[in-house]
Amino acid sequence: MDAAQAVSLVVEWIRSRGLDYPTEGLAADRFEAGWSVYAPVDVDETDPMAFLDMPVGRSVFLVGDSGRIEEVSSSIPPQQAEKRFTARERAARSSDGASGPMPHDPLAGDDIEVVASEASMLIEPIVQQLALLGPPEWEWLWAEFAFTVSAEIAHLRFSSYHRSVVVPVPESVAALVRKQRGIVAMMPAGPWWRLLLTVTNRGETTVKYDYGDGPFPYDRLLAPEHYRNDLETYPRPSVPAWLARYIDRPGL
Secondary structure (H helix, E strand, O other), X not given: OOHHHHHHHHHHHHHHHOOOOOOOOOEEEEEOOEEEEEOOOOOOOOOOOHHHHOOOOOEEEEEEOOOOEEEEEOOOOXXXXXXXXXXXXXXXXOOOOOOOOOOOOOOOHHHHHHHHHHHHHHHHHHXXXXXXXXXXXXXXXXXXXXXXXXXXXXEEEEEOOOOEEEOOOOHHHHHHHHHXXXXXXXXXXXXXXXXXXXEEOOOOEEEEEEOOOXXXXXXXXXXXXXXXXXXXXXXXXOOOHHHHHHHHOOOO
């Protein structure tokens, strides 16, 4: 893919989504996995106050050689945004165009660090949205997500010194959790089976990824076919013995 093709894809992307963004005069800079496409900003370098007129947080479009487009903010350092994008491109190549499920390409050490950082960053908006669901004067929240590609269980409970209440988890939060799991799937260990969050009203957060080292609680256990579906999408080098027996049980 050359620069003109990358710009053309971005123009189509902008128009199809009705974005308030220029479609004329776009520039494209090459990076490892594709092109960074953006609207240049003309600044009078002779005017020391011209920087005040520069837009902050304007969109930049990263276009992979695969044709995938991702919109990012210019407030994110370009090298950091491009590095994350490159890691995702590498991970995606393992399954794109394959005739059947394949393990992800192994990520380099730096790529693993980038993916881990991105997965960690997504915890904050999940916690923020969960906190808004709580009753007045809650002290702690416990959230548990048991997800596969074909079924999900989400449980949220708020407690104080006086009472405890269970609150439904809305789809907007489940979508964030789903996205976070998809990013974790790029890691060597694969996607978690359960995500456990404990949060205080002071913002202290504990995060645990459960990979099935021990059996899951009965009310957090999905039907065997959902774990089989997940393993077809995300093959793993090994599965805990108890879970392998559960998946293979006939008639379930």
